[in-house]
Amino acid sequence: MGIFDLFEALIKLGIPMIALSWFIFSWLYNSEKIDREAGRKAISSHVKTMRKSFASKEKDEKERDGTKEANYIYDKWMWFGGGFYGLAGLWTFAVIETTQLFSFVFNFPGISILLQDGVVSFVVTLLLNQLGNVISAFVWFAYWDIDSVFVSLLVAYFGYWAGVELARRDTEFSISALLEKFSDDKPQD
DSSP states (O other), X not given: OOHHHHHHHIIIIIHHHHHHHHHHHHXXXXXXXXXXXXXXXXXHHHXXXXXXHHHHHHHHHHHHTOOOOSOHHHHHHHHTTSHHHHHHHHHHHHHXXXXXXXXXHHTOOOHHHXXXXXXXXXXXXXXXXXXXXXXXXXXXXXXXXXXXXXXXXXXXXXXXXXXXXXXXTTOOOOHHHHHHHHHHTSOOO
């Protein structure tokens, strides 16, 4: 393991985990689903409770075809298991899907190639590809091409909790405020 492995893990996992956990936990804190004064153990146990509640709510909604009121990213995070592992799986799934979408669009083989074995074969191939993507997301630490799995886990875990702490402290990242700050720092002639 070298410094480049650590840098690669920070770029691929650390920074995205900080951003995603900050986004989700800011939403949870602002909607008062989690108390800002809660410690890490309390947050972890509350996320587990939310996961159990989500699973029963999801089952109830399937039974009665109700409308969903929750945030899409929150739903997917809970679907992947919630907490650190669920967020890492969600990030990996998003990367896999985005990469494959761009690859498909920019390397489009043509309709005749896609349907050469028939529509049923195309649909089966598509469904199996989706299943493979979900499985890869669940074993996210194996997906990332970083030499040390241990470093990947540590960096992702640190990123997760750093984002949670930033959200807990009500840290906001306003793009307009950042642009204003950088424009004010220009040297005067």
